[in-house]
Amino acid sequence: MIELPGIYNYLVVVFLMMAGFYVVIAQGNLIKKLVGLSLFQTSVFIFYISMGKISGGEAPIFVEGASLYSNPLPHVLILTAIVVGVATTAVGLAIVVRIHEAYGSVEEDEINAKDLVDDAITEEAPSVNSRESQ
Amino acid sequence: MSFMDHLPILVVIIPLLTAPLCVLLNRPILAWFVSILSALISFFIAIQLVFQVNELGTISYWLGGWEPPWGIEYRIDLLAAYVLLIVTAIASLVMLFAKKSVEKEIPENRIAYFYAAFMLAFAGLLGIVATGDAFNVFVFLEISSLSSYALISMGKDRRALNASFTYLIMGTIGATFILIGIGSLYMMTGTLNMADLAARLPEVADTRTVRAGFAFLTVGVGLKLALFPLHLWLPNAYAYAPSVVTAFLAATATKVAVYLLIRIILGVFTLDFSLQLMPLDTLLVTLGLIGIISASLVAVYQGDIKRMFAYSSVAQIGYMVLGIGLATTTGLTASILHLFNHALMKGALFIALGAIAFRIGSTSIKDFSGLGKRMPWTMAAIVAGGLSLIGIPPTVGFISKWYLVLAALELELWPIALLILVGSILAVIYIWRLVEAAYFGKPNPYQYVQEAPLSMLLPLWILVIANFYFGIQTDFSIGLASSAASELSGVGR
Numbered sequence: 292m293i294e295l296p297g298i299y300n301y302l303v304v305v306f307l308m309m310a311g312f313y314v315v316i317a318q319g320n321l322i323k324k325l326v327g328l329s330l331f332q333t334s335v336f337i338f339y340i341s342m343g344k345i346s347g348g349e350a351p352i353f354v355e356g357a358s359l360y361s362n363p364l365p366h367v368l369i370l371t372a373i374v375v376g377v378a379t380t381a382v383g384l385a386i387v388v389r390i391h392e393a394y395g396s397v398e399e400d401e402i403n404a405k406d407l408v409d410d411a412i413t414e415e416a417p418s419v420n421s422r423e424s425q
Numbered sequence: 426m427s428f429m430d431h432l433p434i435l436v437v438i439i440p441l442l443t444a445p446l447c448v449l450l451n452r453p454i455l456a457w458f459v460s461i462l463s464a465l466i467s468f469f470i471a472i473q474l475v476f477q478v479n480e481l482g483t484i485s486y487w488l489g490g491w492e493p494p495w496g497i498e499y500r501i502d503l504l505a506a507y508v509l510l511i512v513t514a515i516a517s518l519v520m521l522f523a524k525k526s527v528e529k530e531i532p533e534n535r536i537a538y539f540y541a542a543f544m545l546a547f548a549g550l551l552g553i554v555a556t557g558d559a560f561n562v563f564v565f566l567e568i569s570s571l572s573s574y575a576l577i578s579m580g581k582d583r584r585a586l587n588a589s590f591t592y593l594i595m596g597t598i599g600a601t602f603i604l605i606g607i608g609s610l611y612m613m614t615g616t617l618n619m620a621d622l623a624a625r626l627p628e629v630a631d632t633r634t635v636r637a638g639f640a641f642l643t644v645g646v647g648l649k650l651a652l653f654p655l656h657l658w659l660p661n662a663y664a665y666a667p668s669v670v671t672a673f674l675a676a677t678a679t680k681v682a683v684y685l686l687i688r689i690i691l692g693v694f695t696l697d698f699s700l701q702l703m704p705l706d707t708l709l710v711t712l713g714l715i716g717i718i719s720a721s722l723v724a725v726y727q728g729d730i731k732r733m734f735a736y737s738s739v740a741q742i743g744y745m746v747l748g749i750g751l752a753t754t755t756g757l758t759a760s761i762l763h764l765f766n767h768a769l770m771k772g773a774l775f776i777a778l779g780a781i782a783f784r785i786g787s788t789s790i791k792d793f794s795g796l797g798k799r800m801p802w803t804m805a806a807i808v809a810g811g812l813s814l815i816g817i818p819p820t821v822g823f824i825s826k827w828y829l830v831l832a833a834l835e836l837e838l839w840p841i842a843l844l845i846l847v848g849s850i851l852a853v854i855y856i857w858r859l860v861e862a863a864y865f866g867k868p869n870p871y872q873y874v875q876e877a878p879l880s881m882l883l884p885l886w887i888l889v890i891a892n893f894y895f896g897i898q899t900d901f902s903i904g905l906a907s908s909a910a911s912e913l914s915g916v917g918r
Contacts, residue, residue, distance in 0.1 A: 312598075335604050379593070406587055
């Protein structure tokens with residue numbers, strides 16, 4: 292029989308990772324893209340947490356007299372990565388808010404279409420000396 | 426420990442602490458002042474570090490006194506010291522140029538925040554170079570990336586927002602790939618210290634986990650590097666970001682990513698592993714060449730000059746990656762040389778474009794008509810930078826291309842040498858378009874244009890003169906690049 296429990300976590304990691312990655316690529320809605328990105332990042336958190344765990348391992352330092360410890364370092368590392376992930380989502384959402392203000396849409400194809408119009412305008416418009424600064 | 430022993434950490438910490446200071450001061454002029462001050466201090470520290478490394482060899486600094494591999498180690502070797510030097514030098518010059526450009530392009534109530542984000546990006550880049558710890562690299566990478574997303578989104582045009590979002594998505598995927606790679610390596614070796622990783626990896630090199638980790642790391646850095654098929658975020662991000670940000674990022678961010686790639690391929694993994702177990706050389710050479718030719722071709726057709734030079738950056742990254750892919754000491758020397766030289770030329774070119782944007786509010790080619798007479802100093806600098814980009818002696822661009830061709834010929838790869846030259850000819854075409862418009866076009870009679878102010882011309886011409894100086898006085902740069910290259914490939918063997 293295959294030892295399922297040993298690799299079970301990693302299967303979940305790969306599934307979540309691919310699901311998140313697919314959403315980032317396939318979805319046109321910017322918010323959904325960010326959801327996918329968060330999912331993608333979260334799968335890596337599980338990856339790190341799983342690798343530190345030893346079956347039957349105790350919490351280090353906390354339990355006295357135990358001889359088998361789980362490695363706490365990956366867990367600590369991933370705390371940092373979680374903070375990074377939260378920051379990324381925050382910056383991403385802030386940009387989406389401003390995109391919505393500027394374009395009136397959060398759909399990628401509509402924004403790109405408006406970008407093309409902008410490109411055409413800058414290409415053709417007669418040169419303007421004093422473009423007003425905001 | 427004396428004050429001097431703490432330089433490896435101070436070079437990173439000073440800009441990092443300047444960022445919150447900028448926000449607290451919250452006055453444009455004060456924020457600018459502390460920013461340029463901290464950039465200059467970092468620059469002097471970097472000079473000091475170069476002397477220390479030259480004299481005493483690689484510096485290993487233990488954070489909090491914890492011995493590596495348990496504690497975090499900051500490791501400054503020859504290459505790291507010089508990359509620190511170039512990043513801090515460019516940052517200082519860009520800060521000098523920034524004052525007027527930022528006043529014009531950024532709304533006044535956001536200027537202090539702009540400088541704060543700029544300092545964070547700067548600190549992040551320095552951290553990536555200085556650290557000897559793999560996880561620390563990821564953290565600094567994210568510090569610099571997150572702040573550059575914010576910086577790019579401050580561009581005047583609304584397209585800057587879309588460009589910034591695309592960069593955020595691709596950059597985060599890249600950083601997460603790097604995180605997965607580091608995780609896989611940690612799983613197999615139980616260490617995060619780069620030197621320790623290098624010592625432990627050979628034992629487990631032939632496992633799928635390590636190979637997958639290597640692949641994730643390479644692709645992740647490739648995204649940050651804007652290596653050919655992963656470069657889609659770069660042209661728009663550079664084209665619509667504020668001029669100061671473009672000048673800084675184009676001259677430093679991709680260079681630091683190239684440094685990271687060299688570190689990973691040669692410092693953490695060995696050359697044998699990268700080339701024999703993994704087909705990295707074929708991959709890098711092929712992608713590098715496709716990048717050079719295709720990005721140069723696209724650059725020829727760009728109507729916006731900032732975007733044209735952004736595509737040219739993708740092509741130049743192709744040259745650097747090509748040198749690494751050739752995997753000889755000469756090839757690596759060429760890559761390291763081009764890393765410095767490209768920083769000098771793209772720094773000069775984007776600062777010049779910033780000066781033009783400052784005066785005429787546009788970088789579109791049709792607005793360049795007759796600029797050769799209106800802004801002679803700025804245009805002369807662009808032409809000089811362009812010559813360096815093409816690789817005409819006696820500029821620095823010639824030196825690095827010469828070494829690259831030499832490396833290709835050493836391996837008797839004639840087609841590669843030929844393609845490098847084709848890339849140069851394409852550069853001639855897109856630079857010529859600019860020269861034609863500026864010097865042979867008629868100036869717009871309704872437009873009154875002045876020469877750029879001195880605070881912009883000064884950093885611009887310092888960089889242009891550096892382009893020629895290091896093209897003539899080659900001992901310094903070549904000596905450094907070849908000794909760094911042999912040091913690295915020596916580690917590899």
